[in-house]
Amino acid sequence: MIKGKTTRGSVITEIMTYFGLIAAMLVVLFPFYVAIITSVKDVLEVRGPFTWWPHTFTTTAYKLMFDANELDINYLRALINTLTIAVPIVLFGCLSSSMSAYIFAKQEFLGLELSN
Helix, strand or coil, rough: CCCCCCCHHHHHHHHHHHHHHHHHHHHHHHHHHHHCCCHHHHHHHHHHCCCCCCCCCCHHHHHHHHHCCCCCCCHHHHHHHHHHHHHHHHHHHHHHHHHHHHHHHHCCCCCCHHCC
C-alpha cells in the first residue's frame, strides 16, 4: 500500500484482497492436509467416515511402504529412480531458462519497442 493518505475504500480493498488470498491458500493446501492426515490414520479409520483429525496416530503405512519384503514393490528404489531422472531435468530447465532470460534482458532485438 502507498504511504500517505488512506481512504476507507482502499482499506476495504486491501482487506478483501487478503481475504481472497487466504481463501485461495486454504483451497490449495487442503488436499495436502487430507493426504498427510490420512497417511497417519488406522486402516479402519481411513475406510470409515471422514474425520478432520485421526483418533489414533500410526505409522504402519510408512513401515509397509519402505519395507521391500512385505510388498513386491520397492518404493525406496522407485523414489531414487524418480529423483535420478527429475532432478537433472529440473536443474537443466532452470539453468537454460535463466540464461535465456539474461539474454532477453540485456540484448536488443527486433520488436522490442512493440512490447512497451
